[in-house]
Amino acid sequence: MSSAIDGVGRSAASSAAPKTPLLRVEGLTVAFRKDGREVRPVENLSFQIGHHERLGMVGESGSGKSLTSLAMLGLVDAPGLHVSGALEFDGRTYDLGSEALRRLRGDEISIIFQEPMTALDPVFTVGHQLREAIRRHRSVSRGEGKRLAIEALAGVGIPDPGRRYAEYPHQLSGGMRQRVMIAIAIACEPKLLLADEPTTALDVTTQAQILDLLRELNESRGMAIMLVSHDLGVIADLCDRVVCVYAGEVVEDASLEMALRAPSHPYLEGLLKAMPRVGSRGTQLYAIPGSVPAPGAAPRGCHFASRCSYAEDVCAEPQVLLPSRTGGSVRCVRHGELDLVGVSGDPHRSPAS
Amino acid sequence: MFRSIVKRLLTVVPTLLLASIVTFGLLKLIPGDPATVIAGDNATPARLAEIRGQLHLDESLPQQYGRWASHAIRGDLGTSLYSTTKIATTIQARLPATLQITLGALLLSVLIGIPLGFIAGWRSDSAIDKAARTISTVGIGIPNFWLGMLLVTVFALKLHWLPAVGFHGITGGLGQTAKYVVLPAIALGAASIAETTRQTRSAVLEVRNKDFVRTLRAIGLPNRTIFKHVAKNIAVPVFTVVGLQASRLLGATVIVEAVFGINGIGSLVVDSVSRRDYPMVQGVVLVMALLILFVNLVVDITYRIVDPRIR
Amino acid sequence: MTSSPLTSDAPLAEGSPLVVNEAPSRRQTPNRRRAAAVGSWLRSDRRAQFGVGFLVLVLLAAFAAKLFAQNPLTQDLNHILDGPSGKHWLGTDDLGRDVFSRLLGGSLVSLRASCIAVGVALLIGVPLGLLAGFRGGITDEIVMRCADTLLAFPGLVLAVGVVAMLGPGLTNAMVAVGIVFAPSLARLMRAQVLSVKEHLYVEAAVTFGSSTGQIVKRHIIPNAVQPVIVQTSLLFALSLLAEAGLSFIGLGVQPPDPSWGSMLGRAYRFMQTAPLQMIAPGLIVMITALAFNAIGDSLRDELDPIRRRRRRFSRTDASVVP
Numbered sequence: 001m002s003s004a005i006d007g008v009g010r011s012a013a014s015s016a017a018p019k020t021p022l023l024r025v026e027g028l029t030v031a032f033r034k035d036g037r038e039v040r041p042v043e044n045l046s047f048q049i050g051h052h053e054r055l056g057m058v059g060e061s062g063s064g065k066s067l068t069s070l071a072m073l074g075l076v077d078a079p080g081l082h083v084s085g086a087l088e089f090d091g092r093t094y095d096l097g098s099e100a101l102r103r104l105r106g107d108e109i110s111i112i113f114q115e116p117m118t119a120l121d122p123v124f125t126v127g128h129q130l131r132e133a134i135r136r137h138r139s140v141s142r143g144e145g146k147r148l149a150i151e152a153l154a155g156v157g158i159p160d161p162g163r164r165y166a167e168y169p170h171q172l173s174g175g176m177r178q179r180v181m182i183a184i185a186i187a188c189e190p191k192l193l194l195a196d197e198p199t200t201a202l203d204v205t206t207q208a209q210i211l212d213l214l215r216e217l218n219e220s221r222g223m224a225i226m227l228v229s230h231d232l233g234v235i236a237d238l239c240d241r242v243v244c245v246y247a248g249e250v251v252e253d254a255s256l257e258m259a260l261r262a263p264s265h266p267y268l269e270g271l272l273k274a275m276p277r278v279g280s281r282g283t284q285l286y287a288i289p290g291s292v293p294a295p296g297a298a299p300r301g302c303h304f305a306s307r308c309s310y311a312e313d314v315c316a317e318p319q320v321l322l323p324s325r326t327g328g329s330v331r332c333v334r335h336g337e338l339d340l341v342g343v344s345g346d347p348h349r350s351p352a353s
Numbered sequence: 354m355f356r357s358i359v360k361r362l363l364t365v366v367p368t369l370l371l372a373s374i375v376t377f378g379l380l381k382l383i384p385g386d387p388a389t390v391i392a393g394d395n396a397t398p399a400r401l402a403e404i405r406g407q408l409h410l411d412e413s414l415p416q417q418y419g420r421w422a423s424h425a426i427r428g429d430l431g432t433s434l435y436s437t438t439k440i441a442t443t444i445q446a447r448l449p450a451t452l453q454i455t456l457g458a459l460l461l462s463v464l465i466g467i468p469l470g471f472i473a474g475w476r477s478d479s480a481i482d483k484a485a486r487t488i489s490t491v492g493i494g495i496p497n498f499w500l501g502m503l504l505v506t507v508f509a510l511k512l513h514w515l516p517a518v519g520f521h522g523i524t525g526g527l528g529q530t531a532k533y534v535v536l537p538a539i540a541l542g543a544a545s546i547a548e549t550t551r552q553t554r555s556a557v558l559e560v561r562n563k564d565f566v567r568t569l570r571a572i573g574l575p576n577r578t579i580f581k582h583v584a585k586n587i588a589v590p591v592f593t594v595v596g597l598q599a600s601r602l603l604g605a606t607v608i609v610e611a612v613f614g615i616n617g618i619g620s621l622v623v624d625s626v627s628r629r630d631y632p633m634v635q636g637v638v639l640v641m642a643l644l645i646l647f648v649n650l651v652v653d654i655t656y657r658i659v660d661p662r663i664r
Numbered sequence: 665m666t667s668s669p670l671t672s673d674a675p676l677a678e679g680s681p682l683v684v685n686e687a688p689s690r691r692q693t694p695n696r697r698r699a700a701a702v703g704s705w706l707r708s709d710r711r712a713q714f715g716v717g718f719l720v721l722v723l724l725a726a727f728a729a730k731l732f733a734q735n736p737l738t739q740d741l742n743h744i745l746d747g748p749s750g751k752h753w754l755g756t757d758d759l760g761r762d763v764f765s766r767l768l769g770g771s772l773v774s775l776r777a778s779c780i781a782v783g784v785a786l787l788i789g790v791p792l793g794l795l796a797g798f799r800g801g802i803t804d805e806i807v808m809r810c811a812d813t814l815l816a817f818p819g820l821v822l823a824v825g826v827v828a829m830l831g832p833g834l835t836n837a838m839v840a841v842g843i844v845f846a847p848s849l850a851r852l853m854r855a856q857v858l859s860v861k862e863h864l865y866v867e868a869a870v871t872f873g874s875s876t877g878q879i880v881k882r883h884i885i886p887n888a889v890q891p892v893i894v895q896t897s898l899l900f901a902l903s904l905l906a907e908a909g910l911s912f913i914g915l916g917v918q919p920p921d922p923s924w925g926s927m928l929g930r931a932y933r934f935m936q937t938a939p940l941q942m943i944a945p946g947l948i949v950m951i952t953a954l955a956f957n958a959i960g961d962s963l964r965d966e967l968d969p970i971r972r973r974r975r976r977f978s979r980t981d982a983s984v985v986p
Contacts, residue, residue, distance in 0.1 A: 075571060106573020113571075118564040123585050123660060133572050184572060371813035375822075382829035494901065494953035496908050499928060499946035506939045604818025608909040612932065622821065623913050626828040638817065638825045645816050 020091070021048035022224050023109075023192055028085035028096060030064075030071050030248075039296035042067050042248040045085075049192065049224050054215070056235030056256070057228045057243045058271060062292040064248035065228050069194045071096065073105045090191065106136065110185040112178070114197035119181050120169040126153075126180050127165035133187040152183040157213055175206035179213065186217065192224045193217070199234055211238050232275050236260060244268045247293055247303035250321065254328030261342040264330040266308045269340040302332065310338055361653050368646060373425065376639045377418050380408075380631055391434060391629050407432065408632070430636040435628045440636040444618055448640070451610070451617030455602045457534045458542030462549040462598050467591060470553025475583075477558055485550055492547025497605055501540030501612035508536060537613045541605055545598040552594040556587040589660045596652035600645045705966050712966075715959035718951060722771050729768035755940070766922040767944055773923040774907055774949075777838045777916070781903035782896055784842025785849050790892065792846070793853025797861070798880065808854070811847035819844040820906060827915045834907070834917045841906045845899050852895055856888035890967040897960035901953040908949045924949045 030042040042064040049055045059065045070076045071083045074097055085096040089108060094101040105111075113119045121129060130149040134140070140148065146165070153161035156179040169177055178198060185193060195214065199207040215238055218225050229235050235242060235256075242259040244252040244267060252265040263269045270288040290307040299305050301316040308315070314333055324330040332338075383390050388404040404410075409417050424431065430440040473485035508514050515536055560566065560583050569579045606619030614620075618637050625633040706712050755763050796807035814822070819841070826840035827833075860883055910916035911925025912932070919926065924945045931941035 073571060075567060103573070105571060111571045113564060113568065115564055119568045121565040121569075121582050121586065123588075124582065132574060132578060136572070136574055136578075181568070184568070188572070367809055368813050368816065371810060372816055375813060375817070376825075379825050379829055382826060384830065490954065490957070491950075494905075494957055495950050496905055496912075496925075496928075496946060496953075498909060498912050498932075499942065499949065502928070502932060502935060502942050502946070506935055506942075510936055510939070600816075600818050604820040605909075607818075607820050607824055608913055611913050619821075622824055622828075623915070626824060626832075626915060629828075631828065634825055634828045638821055641821050642817050645818060649816065 021088075022051045022053070022090060024048040024088040025068075025072060026086045026088065028068060028071060028087075029083070030067055030076060031082045031084075032080050034296065037296070040248060041295035042071065045245070045248065045250055047243045047250055047253060049226055051191075052218065052222045052224055053241065054218055054225045054227065054239045055241050055243060056232075056239035057226060057245055058232055058235050058268075059230065059245035060271075060288075060292050061230050062294075063245050064295075065230075065245045066196055067248075068245065069111065069196050069226070069228050073109060073111060073194070074098075074102045075105075075111075106133075106190075107188050108190055109192045109194065110188060110190040111194040111196060112181045112185045112198050114200050117169075117174065117177065117201065120177055122169055125166055125168055126172065130165075130180065130184050130187065133184045137188040149183075152187060153180070156180070156183040156186075157209075158183075173206075174202050175209060178202065178206075178210055182210075182213065182217075186221075186223070189221070190223060192226065194226045194228065196228045197230070198227070200229070200231070207234065208237070214238060232260075232271055242268075244271070247298040248295070249303060249331060250329075251304065251331045252324070252328065253321075253330075254324065254326050258326035258328065259342075261344065262326050263340045263342050264324040264326055264328070264335045264338075265304075265332045266310050266338065266340065267304045269342070270307075272343055273341075275343070310334060357657050358654050361650070361657070365646065365650060369643075372642045372646065373422055373639065374418070376635055376642065377421055379635055379638060381414075383631065387631070391631065404434070407434070425639065430639070431632045433625075433630055433633050435625070435630040435633065440633055443621065443633070444636055444640055447616055447618045447621050450615050451603070451606050451619055453530065453534055454537040454541055454609070454613075454615065454617070455599070455606060457538030458545060458602050459595070459599060461538055461542040462545040463595060466546045466549025467553050470550040470591075471557055471584075471587075473550065474554040474557025474561065475580075477554075482554070485554060489547040489551040489554075492543045493551070495543055497540050497543060498608045498612045500543055501537065501609055504536045504540055505612065537609055537615060540612065541602055541609045544605075545602055548601075549591070549594055549598060553587065553591050556590045557583060560586045585659075589656050592652060592655060592659070596648055599648040603641055603644060705962070709962045709966065711958040711962040715955040715957075715962065718955040719959075722948075722952065723775070726768050726771040726775075729765055730772075761922075763927075763941070763944060766927060767924070767948060770922040770924045770927060770945070771948070771952075773834070773917055773921060774904060774925070774952075777834050777907040777923070778900050778903040780835060780838040781842040781845060781906065782899050784839050785845035785899060786892075786896065788843065788846035789849025790853050793850035794857060794880065794884070794888075796850065797854035797857025798884070804854070807850065811850050814844065814847045817844070820909060823906065823910065824915060827910065832915045832918060834911070834921075834923070837910045837916045838903065838907060841903055841910075845902070849892065849895060849899075852891055853888055856891060857884050860884050860887045890963075894960050894964045894967065897956050897963060901956035901960070904949065904953050904956065 024046075025048070026046050028042055028045040029040055031038050031040045033039070045064070045068060047055075047057075057065045057068070067076065072087060074083070076083055083097045087094045087096055087101060089104060094104065120126070127146065127149050130152060131142070131145040134148050134152070135145045138148075150161045150165050153164055158164050158176060158179050164172070164176070164180075169180070172180065182198075193214075198214070199210050202210065211234065214225055214227070217223055225238070227235055227238055232242075239256055241255050242253070243250055244259070244265060246267050252259070252263065252268050254264065259268060260272065263272055267288075270286075273286040274288060276285060288307055293299070293303065293306075299316070300318065302308070302311070302319045305311040305315040312334065317333070319331045319333055321329045321331050322333075322335065324335060380387065387408060388401045388410060389396070391404050392400050409420055412420070421431075428441055430444070432438070433440055433443060436443075469481075469485050469488070473479075473482040476482060509516060515532055563586075566579060566583065569582060606617055607623060608619070609615075610617045610619035611623060618640065622634055622637040625631075625637070706716065792807050792811075796804040822844050823837060823840035826843070827837045830836040830840075907916055907923065908925035908928065911923045912929045914926075914929060917923040917926050927945040928942055928949075931938075931945065934941055
């Protein structure tokens with residue numbers, strides 16, 4: 001069985017990691033001082049995204065994934081928080097937290113957030129906000145801006161865009177607001193769209209529609225997408241590759257298929273087991289024991305060891321990312337000895353949708 | 354929006370009714386026989402009868418109220434017991450002085466409080482923020498009349514820069530008026546400046562941390578645009594605070610006018626208390642309540658125009 | 665029922681001034697735990713230390729003065745408007761009375777006056793707010809309409825009006841001030857009741873057949889107490905300033921009794937010749953008001969779980985840490 005996985009894994013890995021990635025994050029660290037000592041909610045985190053790729057970053061809430069996406073764009077500027085690391089985008093290297101990186105934001109990279117409810121300014125019309133975003137990137141007249149804005153609303157599947165243009169966010173449904181957010185985010189025609197839990201606040205049907213819209217934008221515009229979510233079902237629905245984050249570190253990086261069928265890290269296995277799936281009605285839903293450690297409170301060795309049923313003495317040592325049998329990488333010294341269970345079936349027919 | 358404004362206008366009716374009853378009721382708080390209390394123990398029966406007639410004390414309460422209210426609606430607040438002048442005329446003559454220092458103080462709250470609070474909230478924990486917080490803490494705690502006394506002592510009695518007491522109508526030229534208004538306006542307005550600063554700061558701080566501001570930054574909009582968004586978002590809370598200040602300031606004139614020897618309606622009410630000119634007190638209280646009801650109405654209607662969510 | 669606390673993730677209405685409080689089970693915690701909580705509050709917050717410390721100091725000094733200091737009413741017309749000296753630490757007033765002992769004597773008068781106003785406001789505002797919030801409907805409409813009307817009167821002017829009718833005097837003046845403050849407490853209380861009522865556990869309590877009295881006692885009061893305490897300490901500051909103002913214009917405390925406001929009233933008359941007379945009483949009014957405000961602000965942060973967390977993490981800003 002393991003040899004079969006090896007074979008599939010290698011082919012998937014070669015397509016998942018292209019030669020020159022669109023974006024490479026190297027050693028991203030977010031630190032702040034608490035009670036006199038330095039705490040790092042995100043530590044030395046590295047990953048990459050290929051051109052046109054749809055990457056999913058998964059982890060429980062508190063694992064550092066949202067902070068990662070904010071820090072990448074220099075959106076964490078709270079006093080006392082220190083962001084370091086490097087980011088390579090389209091062949092150019094930027095220091096994280098530098099002014100040059102800030103200029104990438106809203107130009108080459110855009111982001112949408114979880115709460116479409118609060119992500120739009122309640123006292124300006126949808127059209128006004130969209131027009132602002134458009135005119136930031138293109139010097140067009142007000143009238144032309146309006147025309148483009150209405151076009152953009154239509155482009156994200158909003159019916160009757162002319163009327164919606166003049167409405168306020170509170171007059172729109174959650175799904176509509178998220179569509180508006182997407183329209184604003186892609187107004188600059190970015191090469192990469194970060195989507196931070198974009199569907200968490202939406203109902204299942206709307207969730208599927210938004211994911212469809214993202215896939216369509218990815219396919220028609222060639223825009224790469226990084227989807228950050230705690231929900232593997234959502235990621236399985238959209239992404240090609242999965243980066244699994246725990247306690248501010250990457251614990252596994254694998255193609256979607258491998259991640260689902262043959263996880264290498266016990267944490268990913270736990271997340272898979274915790275997914276609700278068709279046919280599991282009546283059986284107790286699995287939950288990983290314990291909870292994500294607060295920043296600075298993780299065990300010194302493998303951060304997951306305290307919650308891991310496979311943990312042994314060797315896990316008390318600091319862990320490094322190792323090549324995994326499935327062609328990705330994994331931060332688990334025991335991954336070779338473990339035979340972890342994934343889910344079967346077509347990954348794009350995700351269990352949650 | 355139009356409907357909600359009309360609805361708001363309609364709520365004025367019961368409030369006005371209640372306010373007039375409260376004002377009318379004030380006179381009924383006088384313990385014992387009002388006529389005796391007013392005229393004093395050694396008053397002649399003729400004088401007592403005169404006062405009873407003037408106050409219509411022989412009628413039933415609803416009748417008295419009806420008479421008083423129907424006159425009040427027509428602008429007739431009765432006659433002063435002290436000077437036999439029309440109450441409405443006296444108030445009318447005294448009102449401009451009060452309005453001038455009140456508006457002066459309100460202007461200071463807006464011109465100092467809002468920008469200071471905005472900068473303090475925008476750059477929280479900066480030196481300006483710390484200064485603004487200190488100023489507003491002290492401003493809220495300082496007794497206005499004491500501040501007035503300090504200002505008079507320093508700027509009028511010692512430095513002779515500004516007049517100590519008195520009042521100058523607007524007809525005498527703006528510069529002259531400003532000279533007389535500035536010290537009272539500062540004394541009166543200190544607490545309001547402090548409150549406006551404080552509330553503006555916390556409104557900015559709250560809005561600044563909202564998701565949509567993060568969105569604006571995420572899509573690369575310049576600070577200028579973000580500034581505009583924050584400003585429009587804090588408009589309603591800040592406007593509410595400024596509206597409340599109008600009420601606070603008008604009340605505080607009662608004490609501050611005494612410090613600066615200003616003949617406004619604030620000092621009128623205090624003087625009338627010591628002269629036992631009850632109808633005059635009643636008249637001033639009513640006029641002040643009307644002014645505040647009017648300000649509240651303007652504030653509420655403005656909200657509905659500014660904030661789409663309240664429509 | 666015991667495990668149904670209102671937690672900070674309970675929904676909060678947009679722009680709501682409410683604070684969602686911690687579990688009502690707090691009621692059952694022993695006094696020792698409560699004392700420990702007060703202790704930790706005092707240790708952790710400098711504003712609280714200043715506020716409580718200053719008020720304790722003023723009270724101690726006032727009572728000590730009753731026993732040891734000179735009589736604040738004793739006149740010495742040979743030494744009027746004197747500057748500070750060994751015998752009169754803060755000098756004498758226009759009738760040769762010792763300013764320092766008048767200041768201390770005045771502190772009791774002023775603080776008692778504040779207590780009257782705050783007490784009246786609590787006695788009127790809290791039950792009416794409770795009633796309005798709990799009964800709803802027409803009761804609510806009437807109570808709130810009355811509160812709105814009272815709020816339309818500038819506080820001091822209504823107080824002056826009431827004093828005018830009832831006659832000058834500290835008690836009358838402060839009762840009037842208390843009446844003026846009552847609507848704000850009624851509003852606060854009502855809002856608290858409404859927010860508690862919204863929560864499932866009260867609905868559950870209703871279906872389980874608890875009586876109205878029990879619901880009020882077990883669920884509503886414990887939750888509403890904290891914001892009312894905060895508001896009360898802020899009202900103390902306002903009452904103090906109101907007392908000073910009313911006594912300043914002669915409508916509050918009557919001579920020869922000392923109060924800080926009436927001392928300032930006398931000082932006003934000698935502003936030209938003895939400007940230093942106003943310094944001490946003015947300063948003490950201001951610092952005492954600041955002390956009450958400091959306690960109120962500090963309590964507000966302490967009792968609000970969201971703000972407390974924000975303060976503890978003030979160096980990082982909790983909102984960006986996921």
